[in-house]
Every structure is written in structure tokens, then in C-alpha cells.
Amino acid sequence: MDEAPSSPRLSHNSKSTTSLTHTTGGSEPTLSTEVDDPSHPLYHHRRIVSDFDYGDILGEGSYSTVLIGKDKRTGKQYAVKRLDKAHIVKNNKVKYVMIERDALSRMNHPGIVKLYWTYKDNRSLYFVLDLARSGELYTYVRRLAPFDLETAKFYAAEILLAIEHIHERGVIHRDIKPENILLDDSMHIKVTDFGSAKIIDENNQQEGEDTAGTRSFVGTAEYVSPELLRSDRVSKEADMWAFGCVIYQMLSGKSPFKAPTDYLIFQKIKNLEYVMPDEFPSAAKDIIQKLLTSDPEQRFGSQTLGGIQAMKDHPFFDGVDWENIFNLTAPPLKERLEEEAKKHPIVQPKFDFDGVEDDEDDEDIWFHNNRGNSQKDPFRDRTPVVHESISPLSSADVSPLDPVKHEELAADSPELNPTSSFLNRASVLQREESTKGMSQLSSVASSVQSIPERIGPHPTWIPHLYPNESVIKSGRVTRRRAFISKKRNLVLTNRPRLLYLDEGSGKDKFDGNLRCEIPWTSKLLPELKGKSIFCIHTPEKSYTFEDRKHAQEWVNTINSMLVDTFGVAS
Missing domain, CATH: 3.30.200.20 (Phosphorylase Kinase; domain 1)
Structure with a gap:
């Protein structure tokens, strides 16, 4: 090159x-x-x-x-x-x-x-x-949003100027989102990740355009424009749609189209099904509604409606110094993030079920571990999805909750007998807790006989479940941290709780110690990072797992449980 x-x-x-x-x-x-x-x-x-x-x-x-x-x-x-x-x-x-x-x-x-x-x-x-040391805008949105109006206006204006330049150079970005917007040392934006872009030639034809009628698209589900779902020709207005989603996200803390699966997200986009929060300023409501319009020719920013200059003249951008904005002092997002980190400091390393320090899980999220030393990798396959001929969509695309397949377990095997396993664990607890009283242990042990009837056969990690708790999804995964990877078992229950355990040494390797219970809160965030890699983010830590067959299912299932628990996916 x-x-x-x-x-x-x-x-x-x-x-x-x-x-x-x-x-x-x-x-x-x-x-x-x-x-x-x-x-x-x-x-x-x-x-x-x-x-x-x-x-x-x-x-x-x-x-x-x-x-x-x-x-x-x-x-x-x-x-x-x-x-x-x-x-x-x-x-x-x-x-x-x-x-x-x-x-x-x-x-x-x-x-x-x-x-x-x-x-x-x-x-x-x-x-x-360019080295963008301050990381992704996404990190700040996730931790600090909703932004105040002036902060949202500042970053929206910089993003708009960047989009204007991209379009003037004959390129459609097609994956505008907070993850693809970096922040430099001075906290000004740097748009990255052009791997999904379309380049337009002098005749306004898209290079590599498929003339057969079936078109593929590359992008991220929550920011995909309706015309791409209709398999229409890609246009610059697709970036305007995504821009509207970013403004909404900065002002609310979440994207306008949120659902547990891509299919449901696409349905919401096609039906323009989103909620405009009452607390949004009137100018913000107006520009978002004009950007989130199904018809690209009637979308704010289109040539039909005066192009990007018309957007600059909108009341939402009143007071913006378009000529000098990249020379102005940016909002103090980094300072706000550090204050937030002090309020919610990193927890100490967790201990497993037997009290052994779990030092392998000391994986802190970006803003604690890599402040001032972060760069977005445009090719890391984080959340973009590639769809070939996505229409028509069918209900088969929906990934329902996947209960554990009890019939796959040998219920008559001594190693998998839940009652004997629970009683063995109970005897250990009895020895360890004899000085603390036995009332609670006796209560738990008395319920053992009814457990198999309620939740069916389970492997030997049943002592880590509560008596009335059942498994929604479980599976063997690889826990990844830096250059270390270890086999683990990940379990999602109906309480809901999210556990992962040692691989164990038994026949089916489900007899390992409980390594960690990942806190189930509204701040929990599952993230697909590729076909086989997914992360589970919490305010304190990030956990990276590999499941070659079921990574997407894990993300969908956890998102579904978040919706059931908190009303919206975190």
C-alpha cells in the first residue's frame, strides 16, 4: 500500500x-x-x-x-x-x-x-x-447520559460537520453510532470505522453496487435506516437517520429502537415505534422527529429539504460556532466520568464459593483501567451485523428464551442426581456452619425432595441454586481475559441470577466451584463482539466469554430477561 x-x-x-x-x-x-x-x-x-x-x-x-x-x-x-x-x-x-x-x-x-x-x-x-486517547463517545453516553442540552448540542454539531465532510468526499459511512465516534486528548470527536462505507463515483453510482436487485447491507441493528430494511438503494440520508438516533441517545441514555433481538428492532424501525421522552427540549424533539422519517427524501438533511445547511439553521443548533467549534473548549466529560468513577469505585476481587480469591476476574472496564490510553479498532467486529437479502423478515428470526434441555441429562446417573448432590453439599455446610446454628440449613434441606418435581433434573451445581430457582439457560463457555482463557460454565436463572462456575472435573464437568455471580442490575449490558464472542458489562467489571455456537443466543436471552426485569433492555 x-x-x-x-x-x-x-x-x-x-x-x-x-x-x-x-x-x-x-x-x-x-x-x-x-x-x-x-x-x-x-x-x-x-x-x-x-x-x-x-x-x-x-x-x-x-x-x-x-x-x-x-x-x-x-x-x-x-x-x-x-x-x-x-x-x-x-x-x-x-x-x-x-x-x-x-x-x-x-x-x-x-x-x-x-x-x-x-x-x-x-x-x-x-x-x-490518529491516536484518540480518550476512548469512545459510547463510554461517556453509557455512564453519564442523559447529557445536558449544551453538551449534546456540542457533540451533535461536531458529528454533523464530520458527516458533511464525509458526504462531500463521496462516501456514505453507513455505521454512524457512539461506538464509532472517538474522542481525542481535547475531547473533540474523531469519526472512525469506514469498513462499512459505500463510495460513490463521479456519476453518483455506488462502487460495487449490485444491479440484480438483491442488496446486502452492513451496519448495526439499532441504527439501520428503514430504506435498508426495504432493500432500497443506499443513500446519504441513511447517515442522517443514524445521526438522529445518536442525538436521541445522548439526551436519553439509550437508543430509540431497543429490543431483545434484531428482528424486533427492525420491526420497531419499520413501524417508527419509539417513545419521545417528555423531558426532551422542544427543539430536540423537533429535529429528532425530522431525522427519524421513513422516507429518505423527506428526511431532514436530504437535498429535497435543503441539505445539511438546513440542519445547521435549525433552532436545536442555535448559538453553535460552526467555524471554530473544533478550536473551542469541549464539555468536561472526562472530569464528569472520573467523578462518576469515584462515586462507584471498582469492587475488590470477588471470592469464589469456597472463599478463594478469584484474581482472574480482575477485568475492569475501560474507564478505570485504560483512561488516556484507548483506541477504537474499526475491524474488531463489535456489533455490526451483515445481512444478505434481509427481506422478508419472519418470526423464525426471533430467538426465544432457551430453557435448559433436561432430557439431555442422564437423570438416572449417580453423578447427576440432584437430591444426592444437594445433600452432599448440605453435609459440608453443616460441618462448616455448625457454630452458627442450623435452622436455616434444616429449612433448606427439608425442601430437597420437592426440587426435582419443580425444576427437573439438574447437574451437580444445584447447590448454587435456591430451592425455588430454575435454570433459563446454561452452557459451557470460555472465559477470556487478556491472553488467558479458561473453560467455564455460565448459568442464567429465573430469579434472575447470572453465575459462572469452574469447569469442574466430573463426567459432565458441572461440579466446579462458583467463581462469580455477575450482579443483575439495570446497568447490566450484554454485547455481541463477533460470531462467537460476547461480553457482559457491569458498572464495575466486564466479562468476556466465547461460545462458538450460542453467543448471539446468550445476548438475546439476557436482553429478554432485562426487559422482563426492568422494562427496557439496559
């Missing part, structure tokens, strides 16, 4: 032919770059792997890793995204890598992550990008 046109050392008019290709049979992509020719005028400005010192890992995705890279020539720090060639080819991601590179190469705006250089070695491709 050649140096991106946004590099300060290159002219925007300088061009170099670059291509990323691969052959059939799964070989690595081959990079062809004119700049690598010593006769090329930009040869001495190209970069190679050894030009940088590489530091901490800022983020990891399914086929990329983002690290801090220090330029040996200048000492300046960048975010260096390293992409694995073999993985890119194997998973058909070449197109998205090239879209990201081509789209970013067109950008030159303070509100958009800048691509400085690209280079390669035998195994990897490298993008050198």
Missing part, C-alpha cells in the same frame, strides 16, 4: 497505484505498490515496520490488533492497526479492508480519524492512524 493522501508529507493530488489481491486456495493477499519502486518520487517518504516502536495493545478484533506506535523519526505516537493477511483472505474481508483504506484516504477533517501511512510485512498489513 502507498502512503495515504491524507499524510502531511503528501500532496492530495499525488497518486499511486495500489492493489490488494489474493489468489484462490487461501493464499495471503499480495500488495502491489508503485511507491515501493525506488524511482518513485515518494519512495523516501514511504514507511516500513521498523520505522516504529510498538507499545501497548489498545484493542483487539477478530482479524486485527491496534497498538500504540511511536515514530522513531519524530517521537510522535499513533494508533497502528495491524491486520492479519491470512485471516483477511480466509474470511473474505479484503473488500472491507480496501473500502476502509480508500474511504479514509479521501478524508481531511479534524472530526475524522486521519490515515497517515499504510505498509506491510510478510504476515500483516498496517494502518497508521
